[in-house]
Amino acid sequence: MTRQRxxxxxxxxxxxxxxxxxxxxxxxYPAIRAFQMSFFDWKIVPGAVSQFIGLDNYVRAFQDGHFWxxxxxxxxYMLATxxxxxxxxxxxxxxxxxxxxxxxxxxxxxxxxxxxxxxVVSLLFKYLFADSGLVNxxxxxxxxxxNRDVSWLSARGTALIxxxxxxxxxxxxxxMMIFLAALQGVPETLEEAATMDGANRWQRFRAVTLPAIxxxxxxxxxxxxxxxxxxxxxxxxxxxxxxxxxxxxVLS
Amino acid sequence: xTAQLQTARPRGRAxxxxxxxxxxxxxxxxxxxxxxxxxxxxxxxxxxxxxxAYVLTLPPQFIPNPATIANYTQALTTQDFLLYFANSLIVxxxxxxxxxxxxxxxxxxxxxxxxxxxEIIFRVLLAGLTVPAVMLLIPQFLLAKDWHLLDSLPGLMxxxxxxxxxxxxxxxxxxxxxxxxxxxxxxxxxxANAWTRYWRLALPLAKPAxxxxxxxxxxxxxxEYPLALTMINxxxxxxxxxxIAAFQGQNATQWxxxxxxxxxxxxxxxxxxxxFQRYFVQGLTSGAVKG
Numbered sequence: 001m002t003r004q005r006x007x008x009x010x011x012x013x014x015x016x017x018x019x020x021x022x023x024x025x026x027x028x029y030p031a032i033r034a035f036q037m038s039f040f041d042w043k044i045v046p047g048a049v050s051q052f053i054g055l056d057n058y059v060r061a062f063q064d065g066h067f068w069x070x071x072x073x074x075x076x077y078m079l080a081t082x083x084x085x086x087x088x089x090x091x092x093x094x095x096x097x098x099x100x101x102x103x104x105x106x107x108x109x110x111x112x113x114x115x116x117x118x119x120v121v122s123l124l125f126k127y128l129f130a131d132s133g134l135v136n137x138x139x140x141x142x143x144x145x146x147n148r149d150v151s152w153l154s155a156r157g158t159a160l161i162x163x164x165x166x167x168x169x170x171x172x173x174x175x176m177m178i179f180l181a182a183l184q185g186v187p188e189t190l191e192e193a194a195t196m197d198g199a200n201r202w203q204r205f206r207a208v209t210l211p212a213i214x215x216x217x218x219x220x221x222x223x224x225x226x227x228x229x230x231x232x233x234x235x236x237x238x239x240x241x242x243x244x245x246x247x248x249x250v251l252s
Numbered sequence: 253x254t255a256q257l258q259t260a261r262p263r264g265r266a267x268x269x270x271x272x273x274x275x276x277x278x279x280x281x282x283x284x285x286x287x288x289x290x291x292x293x294x295x296x297x298x299x300x301x302x303x304x305a306y307v308l309t310l311p312p313q314f315i316p317n318p319a320t321i322a323n324y325t326q327a328l329t330t331q332d333f334l335l336y337f338a339n340s341l342i343v344x345x346x347x348x349x350x351x352x353x354x355x356x357x358x359x360x361x362x363x364x365x366x367x368x369x370x371e372i373i374f375r376v377l378l379a380g381l382t383v384p385a386v387m388l389l390i391p392q393f394l395l396a397k398d399w400h401l402l403d404s405l406p407g408l409m410x411x412x413x414x415x416x417x418x419x420x421x422x423x424x425x426x427x428x429x430x431x432x433x434x435x436x437x438x439x440x441x442x443x444a445n446a447w448t449r450y451w452r453l454a455l456p457l458a459k460p461a462x463x464x465x466x467x468x469x470x471x472x473x474x475x476e477y478p479l480a481l482t483m484i485n486x487x488x489x490x491x492x493x494x495x496i497a498a499f500q501g502q503n504a505t506q507w508x509x510x511x512x513x514x515x516x517x518x519x520x521x522x523x524x525x526x527x528f529q530r531y532f533v534q535g536l537t538s539g540a541v542k543g
Contacts, residue, residue, distance in 0.1 A: 012365035019354040026414035030391035117475035119493040120514040181536035
């Protein structure tokens with residue numbers, strides 16, 4: 001009844017208006033503009049006429065070896081960072097699920113990289129992966145896993161390792177937090193019933209926990225893939241796309 | 253019945269060995285993980301107390317010897333660091349308050365009303381969530397130029413607010429929708445108008461989700477780098493991330509100085525997080541996850 005009365009009124013639109021108008025102007029319009037610009041030989045100088053060139057920019061991009069290299073870098077980044085963030089994040093959330101006096105402490109420790117700015121953690125990792133930095137020291141002089149120091153940020157492969165390591169290290173806390181929230185919604189009665197039926201830990205996890213948290217898993221995966229496409233700051237500050245543009249990602 | 257008996261059983265007797273092993277494993281894994289998370293920070297803290305001459309020496313020093321606070325005094329006194337800090341604080345606070353206000357209004361409309369176009373408007377918001385921010389950089393720059401928003405802090409706020417609207421609305425709508433509507437209807441019968449019901453009822457009820465949205469928005473606007481880098485030219489209007497990245501660019505990187513500045517920059521975020529984290533998980537539970 002109230003719903004019907006509400007249908008006729010302008011109230012919901014008034015509540016939506018400020019936000020939605022701003023959103024259309026500042027996010028949607030530029031997004032359309034970006035798409036439109038991709039069909040023009042765009043002149044950024046005022047007054048200059050931009051020429052419609054159809055799909056030429058796309059043809060140029062697809063013929064450009066550098067575009068493919070950047071695309072594959074972005075692809076590698078997503079493959080190397082999204083699954084570990086989900087798996088490790090869920091694993092830690094499972095470990096932290098039970099309430100205990102130490103739970104808040106661990107939660108804050110794992111979440112610390114998330115709240116730290118990309119600029120700061122990028123510079124921090126540049127420092128850790130420096131030639132005489134902590135990573136080389138740990139792997140070479142301390143654990144003796146490598147027989148020489150590696151110049152991480154000056155070759156494509158090793159620089160990508162550093163960039164991906166940063167992505168995973170920074171992101172685990174975030175997925176852990178969302179999983180932790182989702183795990184609290186798993187009904188305990190279901191778990192108890194499964195235990196009664198003789199299900200072991202792994203079976204309970206597969207049959208009860210995973211299905212119950214699947215909305216969260218979807219949400220996390222979508223957000224991480226978008227975030228993975230968005231990676232920019234860490235690449236810019238760690239390697240500047242170097243050596244010679246070899247670690248550029250699609251967006252740069 | 254049987255389930256209760258089973259769970260009650262271990263309480264009286266000694267804890268079974270398998271359970272002790274599981275607890276040990278649990279803590280071992282957590283501690284190893286926490287150490288990996290925390291070591292880079294400890295190293296950063298230690299470097300921030302180290303003079304440039306001793307930075308990156310081998311073997312690495314975790315306790316700086318000699319220790320110095322020169323980096324902190326230098327960061328705080330030179331290069332207008334405090335101005336950048338104030339800039340960032342103003343932008344982040346204003347963006348957070350306005351964004352949470354505007355998106356909670358949208359969430360209220362979505363959760364409490366049926367209206368024509370509801371589905372489409374919500375889909376458009378979700379679609380905006382998937383657009384990579386860096387792709388919008390150039391068109392947003394052109395837009396800012398047309399609207400004379402370049403090189404100004406309020407201009408930056410406009411973009412930060414718009415950028416956080418979709419996620420906040422999504423979180424808050426999920427939370428409000430999970431709160432039963434009876435109270436709202438009761439207030440309506442008593443003659444309360446929509447604004448009163450939003451301000452007096454919906455907002456206080458949505459406290460956990462608002463805390464979550466506040467953390468996310470403050471974090472995003474405090475840390476934002478690419479937009480601030482593109483839009484701000486005047487050094488007086490720089491925000492902290494831009495200033496810190498510039499610290500690193502100048503001549504040979506003074507790592508101690510960079511990290512002293514970074515650590516000062518982390519403090520407000522930690523404060524916001526600790527203040528609101530009580531509600532954080534609760535806000536996520538009904539907001540994002542059941543969405």
